[in-house]
Amino acid sequence: MSETAPQLSGKMFLFERPELLSTQLHGDLGLNPVDRPFDFCATIRAAPLTVSEVPLAAQNYPVIFSGEKDAVPLAVLGVVDDVNLYVGEDGNWEADSYIPGYLRRYPFAFASETGGERFAIVIDAAFPGVTKDPEQRFFDDAGQPSESTQAAVEFCKQYEQDRLRTQTFMDVLGRFNLIAGQTAQFTPTGQKEAESFAQYYGVDENRLNALSDSDYLELRKSGALPLIYAQLLSMARWRFVLSRRARRYNLSGGDVLKPL
Numbered sequence: 001m002s003e004t005a006p007q008l009s010g011k012m013f014l015f016e017r018p019e020l021l022s023t024q025l026h027g028d029l030g031l032n033p034v035d036r037p038f039d040f041c042a043t044i045r046a047a048p049l050t051v052s053e054v055p056l057a058a059q060n061y062p063v064i065f066s067g068e069k070d071a072v073p074l075a076v077l078g079v080v081d082d083v084n085l086y087v088g089e090d091g092n093w094e095a096d097s098y099i100p101g102y103l104r105r106y107p108f109a110f111a112s113e114t115g116g117e118r119f120a121i122v123i124d125a126a127f128p129g130v131t132k133d134p135e136q137r138f139f140d141d142a143g144q145p146s147e148s149t150q151a152a153v154e155f156c157k158q159y160e161q162d163r164l165r166t167q168t169f170m171d172v173l174g175r176f177n178l179i180a181g182q183t184a185q186f187t188p189t190g191q192k193e194a195e196s197f198a199q200y201y202g203v204d205e206n207r208l209n210a211l212s213d214s215d216y217l218e219l220r221k222s223g224a225l226p227l228i229y230a231q232l233l234s235m236a237r238w239r240f241v242l243s244r245r246a247r248r249y250n251l252s253g254g255d256v257l258k259p260l
Contacts, residue, residue: 012109013048013102014040016126020111023143026123030134031107031148036091040106040127043082046074047100050162051169054227058234060086060097062241064200068179071170071201073231075100076241079198080259085244101159108152110160119160121153172224173203176215180204184238188254197242197257202235203228 012018019025041047046064049057054073057063061075075098077084086094093099107127110119123130123138136148145153173179184198208228211219219225246256 012111012122014044014106015109015122015124016040017124018109018111018122019125021108021121021123021138021149023139026138027143028132029130030137030146031127031129032131032133032135034127034129037129038084038087038093038103039091040124041103042084042087042091044084045078045082046076048102049073049075049100050159050166051227052162052165053098053101055230056098057100058230058237060237060240061234062184062200062237063231063234064202065170065173065179067201068181069174071179072166073170076198076200076238079241079245080257081245083245083248085241085248101155101162105152105155105159108156110156121149121156169224169227172219172222173228176207176211176219178203178207178228180207184235186238186242186257188256190253195254195257198238203231205232 049063049072051073053075054063057075061077064074064076065071066074077086086097088094107124107129109122109124111122137146138149140146179201180203182200182202182204183196184200185194185196187194219228242256246252249260251258
């Protein structure tokens, strides 16, 4: 937000037109509430998570990983189609379901300076709530971040700190070779054979159980075990996602796995 703000490059997940927040570009702008606040993520199947979110998200969603290396945890929000089954037809998040922090901080985010170590706040200028007649301005009359902007910056700072802790957690899983490709299966009512419907990465429980006592102790000391078990237990939530799809589109039996 300074005169020497870092330059933004690359793409950001879900950000249609990311811009570094500055008085030059956004001094007379701000935010208004929108009627459909989660339309921006209504077509995604998964959202990033940080380590502090895994135990909470695991109560509602399958928690998987984006790959074996350089991976991040993800909350699964949909299957088969590009539809987020937790965003209703009214554009709101389903009640009583955890909302990942990556989505709660939108339309704000942090971006790092190209080739540097500084960070700057980013706004998605395409968000419908950005307006010249706002209830919440980005900057006050003195050109300083408003209270609402300061709150958004603080949330983004906390998220970034948690994201760095997430990298450490994923590095631990990689060091012990605990992440492996897996397949989600479902046996429709009336069928004997299970059908595969999703390929994903998760903790390999057999590899976990095969660790030596010394490695297991090191893993426990790292603080990773509660998160590992939360991820493993979240696999029971695949059925929740399938049930949501069945209810939304009035599907039954094997039809729940068929594209619309």
